[in-house]
Amino acid sequence: MKYIFPMAAVIALVLIAWIGSKIPGMQYLFGVVVPYAAIATFVIGFCYRVVQWAKSPVPFRIPTTCGQGYTLPWIKYDKLEAPVNTSQVVARMFLEIVLFRSLWRNTKAEIHDGPKLTYESSKWLWLFGILFHYSFLTIVLRHLRLFLDPVPxxxxxxxxMDSILQIGAPTMYLTDVTIVLGLLLLFGRRLVNRQVKYISLANDYFPLFLIFGIAVSGILMRFYIRTDVDIISIKRLAVGLATFQPAILTDISSIFYIHLFLVSTLLAYFPYSKLMHMGGVFLSPTRNLPNNSRMVRHINPWNPDIRPHSYAGYEDEFREFMVENDIPVEKGLPENSGE
Ligand code: HEM
Structure with missing residues (x-):
C-alpha cells in the first residue's frame, strides 16, 4: 500500500491546479509564477547536485568490470567491460546512455527445489525502460513546437514520424500510447514482482504517478477537452515564457493549468529525487573511469605527503643503537665514535 500516499499527492496536485486556476487572477500564478519558480529550482538544484558529485574525490579506480581486463598484449581483453582508455570509456558510456546496456544484462535469481539457485536473463525492465524513456524524449522534443516560432x-x-499511422483527428501520436503503456508496465512490475514490491518506496511510485498525470492530462487536452482558442493562447504563453515576456491574454481551460502544474512539480522535484539518475549516469565512477590501475600510477589525493626512507637512511639514523644491540649493520660505526 506504499503507493496510496504518492497517488493521493498527485490527485491533490491536480485538484489544487484545477480549483486554483478557476479563481479569478490566479491564472498568472499557475501559468507564469509557478513555472518560472519550478524552472529556477530545477536549474539551481540540478547544477548544485552535479557540482557536488563532480567535487567528490574519487581516490581509487572503482570501475565495474565484468570481462577480461588488459594484461598482456597477446591476451584478448574486453574493451567494453574493462575499458582502459578514454575512447573505450566513451563507447561504454554511449551504449549505457543510449541503449541502457547494464539493464540489458539484468538477471533474475530464483531458488528452486533442491534447493537450487538459478540465474536467468531478464529483459523486461530493459524493455519497459526503453519504451518509457524514448517516448518521454520524443514528447519533450515535439513540445518544442509550442515554445519556438518558427518551428525547427x-x-x-x-x-x-510519431504520427505516421495517421489515425484519428487530430492524429494520434505513437508515443502517447507507448508512454502510458511504459508507465503502466513499470508500475505493474513494482506490484507483481515480490522482491521489487518489497523494496519500492513512496519516492519510487511518486514520479511514476506524476508523469502518468502529465501524460493523461496532455492526452485529454489534445484529444478531448481542448478548444482552438486554447492552443493559440497556450502557444502565445509558451513563447512568452521562453522569451521572458509572459502574458495570459485570454481564458485557457483548466486542463492546461493542471498539465502545467504537474510539469512544474516534476521540474521542482527532479533534482531532489532519484530522477537525478539522468545526470548521475554521466558522473558515475563505476562507469566513467578507465580500468587502468596497472598501467597508470594513481595517487590518492588524500594521502599525506610521505617522504621515502631508504634502508641506508634508516641505518644512518639508528646505527648506534643497532650496534649497541648487536644488530648487524652494513656500514660500521666511524672509527672514533663513542669515545
Ligand atoms: C515533462 C514535460 C511534459 C510532458 C511529459 C508532456 C506530455 C504531454 C503529452 C503526453 C501530451 C499529449 C499529446 C502529445 O503527445 O503531444 C501533451 C500535450 C500537450 N502539452 Fe505537454 N508535456 C510536458 C510539458 C508541457 C509544457 C511545459 C507545456 C506548456 C507550456 C505543455 C503543453 C501541452 C499542450 C498545449 C498539449 C496539447 C498539444 C496539442 O494539442 O497538440 N506540455 N503533453
Missing part, C-alpha cells in the same frame, strides 16, 4: 525542421520531422 527536426521538430516537424519527429512529429511526422
Amino acid at each position: 525542421g527536426f521538430v516537424l520531422a519527429v512529429e511526422f
Whole structure:
C-alpha cells in the first residue's frame, strides 16, 4: 500500500491546479509564477547536485568490470567491460546512455527445489525502460513546437514520424500510447514482482504517478477537452515564457493549468529525487573511469605527503643503537665514535 500516499499527492496536485486556476487572477500564478519558480529550482538544484558529485574525490579506480581486463598484449581483453582508455570509456558510456546496456544484462535469481539457485536473463525492465524513456524524449522534443516560432525542421520531422499511422483527428501520436503503456508496465512490475514490491518506496511510485498525470492530462487536452482558442493562447504563453515576456491574454481551460502544474512539480522535484539518475549516469565512477590501475600510477589525493626512507637512511639514523644491540649493520660505526 506504499503507493496510496504518492497517488493521493498527485490527485491533490491536480485538484489544487484545477480549483486554483478557476479563481479569478490566479491564472498568472499557475501559468507564469509557478513555472518560472519550478524552472529556477530545477536549474539551481540540478547544477548544485552535479557540482557536488563532480567535487567528490574519487581516490581509487572503482570501475565495474565484468570481462577480461588488459594484461598482456597477446591476451584478448574486453574493451567494453574493462575499458582502459578514454575512447573505450566513451563507447561504454554511449551504449549505457543510449541503449541502457547494464539493464540489458539484468538477471533474475530464483531458488528452486533442491534447493537450487538459478540465474536467468531478464529483459523486461530493459524493455519497459526503453519504451518509457524514448517516448518521454520524443514528447519533450515535439513540445518544442509550442515554445519556438518558427518551428525547427527536426521538430516537424519527429512529429511526422510519431504520427505516421495517421489515425484519428487530430492524429494520434505513437508515443502517447507507448508512454502510458511504459508507465503502466513499470508500475505493474513494482506490484507483481515480490522482491521489487518489497523494496519500492513512496519516492519510487511518486514520479511514476506524476508523469502518468502529465501524460493523461496532455492526452485529454489534445484529444478531448481542448478548444482552438486554447492552443493559440497556450502557444502565445509558451513563447512568452521562453522569451521572458509572459502574458495570459485570454481564458485557457483548466486542463492546461493542471498539465502545467504537474510539469512544474516534476521540474521542482527532479533534482531532489532519484530522477537525478539522468545526470548521475554521466558522473558515475563505476562507469566513467578507465580500468587502468596497472598501467597508470594513481595517487590518492588524500594521502599525506610521505617522504621515502631508504634502508641506508634508516641505518644512518639508528646505527648506534643497532650496534649497541648487536644488530648487524652494513656500514660500521666511524672509527672514533663513542669515545
Ligand atoms: C515533462 C514535460 C511534459 C510532458 C511529459 C508532456 C506530455 C504531454 C503529452 C503526453 C501530451 C499529449 C499529446 C502529445 O503527445 O503531444 C501533451 C500535450 C500537450 N502539452 Fe505537454 N508535456 C510536458 C510539458 C508541457 C509544457 C511545459 C507545456 C506548456 C507550456 C505543455 C503543453 C501541452 C499542450 C498545449 C498539449 C496539447 C498539444 C496539442 O494539442 O497538440 N506540455 N503533453
